[in-house]
Amino acid sequence: MPDKTPLYAEHLSASGKMVDFAGWSMPVNYGSQIEEHMAVRQSAGMFDVSHMTIIDVTGAQAEPFLQRLVANDVSRLAQLQALYGALLNARGGVIDDLIVYRIGDGFRCVVNASTRSKVLDWFTQHSPAGVVFQHKPQVMLAVQGPLAISKLAAVRDIPGLAELQHFYAHEHERWLIGRTGYTGEDGVEVMLPEADGVALWRDLLEVGVRPAGLGARDTLRLEAGLNLYGQDLDEAHTPISSNIAWTVALEPSDRDFIGRAAVAAEVANPTEKLTGILLQDKGVLRHGQTITTEHGTGVITSGSYSPSLQGSIGLARVPQAAKGECHVDIRGKYKSARLVRPPFMKNGSPRYKLDVNN
Amino acid sequence: MSEIPSELKYVATHEWARLEEDGTVTVGISDHAQSALGDVVFVELPEVGLAIADGEEAGVVESVKAASDIYSPITGTVCAVNEELDDRPEIVNEDPYGDGWFFKLQPDDPESLGDLLDSEAYAEVCEAEDH
Numbered sequence: 256m257p258d259k260t261p262l263y264a265e266h267l268s269a270s271g272k273m274v275d276f277a278g279w280s281m282p283v284n285y286g287s288q289i290e291e292h293m294a295v296r297q298s299a300g301m302f303d304v305s306h307m308t309i310i311d312v313t314g315a316q317a318e319p320f321l322q323r324l325v326a327n328d329v330s331r332l333a334q335l336q337a338l339y340g341a342l343l344n345a346r347g348g349v350i351d352d353l354i355v356y357r358i359g360d361g362f363r364c365v366v367n368a369s370t371r372s373k374v375l376d377w378f379t380q381h382s383p384a385g386v387v388f389q390h391k392p393q394v395m396l397a398v399q400g401p402l403a404i405s406k407l408a409a410v411r412d413i414p415g416l417a418e419l420q421h422f423y424a425h426e427h428e429r430w431l432i433g434r435t436g437y438t439g440e441d442g443v444e445v446m447l448p449e450a451d452g453v454a455l456w457r458d459l460l461e462v463g464v465r466p467a468g469l470g471a472r473d474t475l476r477l478e479a480g481l482n483l484y485g486q487d488l489d490e491a492h493t494p495i496s497s498n499i500a501w502t503v504a505l506e507p508s509d510r511d512f513i514g515r516a517a518v519a520a521e522v523a524n525p526t527e528k529l530t531g532i533l534l535q536d537k538g539v540l541r542h543g544q545t546i547t548t549e550h551g552t553g554v555i556t557s558g559s560y561s562p563s564l565q566g567s568i569g570l571a572r573v574p575q576a577a578k579g580e581c582h583v584d585i586r587g588k589y590k591s592a593r594l595v596r597p598p599f600m601k602n603g604s605p606r607y608k609l610d611v612n613n
Numbered sequence: 614m615s616e617i618p619s620e621l622k623y624v625a626t627h628e629w630a631r632l633e634e635d636g637t638v639t640v641g642i643s644d645h646a647q648s649a650l651g652d653v654v655f656v657e658l659p660e661v662g663l664a665i666a667d668g669e670e671a672g673v674v675e676s677v678k679a680a681s682d683i684y685s686p687i688t689g690t691v692c693a694v695n696e697e698l699d700d701r702p703e704i705v706n707e708d709p710y711g712d713g714w715f716f717k718l719q720p721d722d723p724e725s726l727g728d729l730l731d732s733e734a735y736a737e738v739c740e741a742e743d744h
């Protein structure tokens with residue numbers, strides 16, 4: 256039996272179509288994925304992301320421990336600031352991507368659901384004396400969209416919420432509210448106790464925040480050019496060839512994080528890159544399809560229909576020099592496509608226009 | 614519970630077939646299938662004139678979520694396709710047994726329709742998949 260989040264009954268009463276995802280019974284949609292997607296782009300939607308793994312890291316050695324494990328540098332974090340980064344293996348391959356918050360004397364890491372046991376094992380394996388880490392199950396609710404903040408403010412009095420900066424968090428009673436998300440829209444991710452989480456869900460529903468499932472979460476993050484672990488990120492590829500080179504802090508040069516040498520070598524001599532792709536023909540790009548470019552072949556790592564662009568978009572790993580026009584093999588037919596820089600959406604508007612050949 | 618009209622015939626791969634007065638057979642996908650697929654965004658239809666055997670791939674329906682093959686329920690020749698689906702694939706979700714039809718066949722043997730599942734047998738197929 257898959258695990259259920261504390262919001263399971265809420266999903267059922269909102270007509271959630273439940274699917275097994277990484278050992279969790281989660282809603283893929285509540286009727287129409289496209290409508291949920293557009294609600295987040297145009298007003299506000301909410302996602303139950305309680306299946307994600309929250310790990311609190313404390314103890315005198317917490318900071319050096321995370322400086323060794325995370326390719327981004329957590330020592331740069333101010334109090335209640337967050338950063339996005341990757342855990343790397345010795346070859347520079349991505350074990351997982353995560354968000355790290357500095358809270359008090361310690362840190363909170365939010366990692367994926369699908370990688371929970373792998374990451375906990377990795378932490379155990381590398382934790383010196385003086386580090387305590389604990390998986391902390393809570394409700395985690397992502398409220399996203401241009402109206403997300405005003406809707407949350409309408410149901411809860413949270414001083415300082417409107418002023419909260421991007422990638423900073425706010426402590427409110429026993430809640431942690433991060434101005435973060437996975438949609439490319441404004442919004443927050445709220446971590447809070449179970450009973451509070453259920454009440455917040457119900458109150459947000461009441462003021463018109465639309466429940467959105469894993470399906471909409473995937474198309475929203477794809478339009479925003481954000482990677483999904485297991486598709487765009489994996490242990491065979493470094494952050495450099497995964498379009499997240501910016502999350503690798505090579506300075507200071509004496510910080511010896513795991514994977515550093517491999518990543519530094521790839522920075523000096525990159526061979527492939529992850530970029531965006533627009534399908535200029537009918538059909539839908541999907542994970543695993545082969546791309547032919549003038550500089551060699553590549554592969555679609557994520558592909559879907561984009562409700563905002565009303566056509567198919569994707570992320571693709573291609574030879575470093577590849578750009579512009581290319582072809583994608585969709586069920587044996589070569590369809591024309593174009594490599595572009597992600598994201599596909601910025602400030603709520605498409606950055607590209609899709610010209611589909613008829 | 615999805616809608617399963619009793620006047621239609623079905624196959625376990627979730628296509629429906631209807632014998633029309635002119636002797637052709639209209640094919641589409643069931644309400645259960647469209648609901649499982651979610652928002653349909655693209656349908657690849659067979660060429661008119663294509664001779665196709667029962668159980669053979671006749672096209673592809675793509676939702677936001679996934680691509681799924683469409684199989685011909687009977688043997689025959691494609692005599693019409695629903696060109697409306699090119700511009701408005703969402704009608705597969707809105708009206709799977711009506712405007713959301715996929716293609717029409719001139720059957721080799723109209724009697725072969727009798728070998729397909731009736732609505733009760735098809736309801737059992739859906740029931741089994743849901744559990």
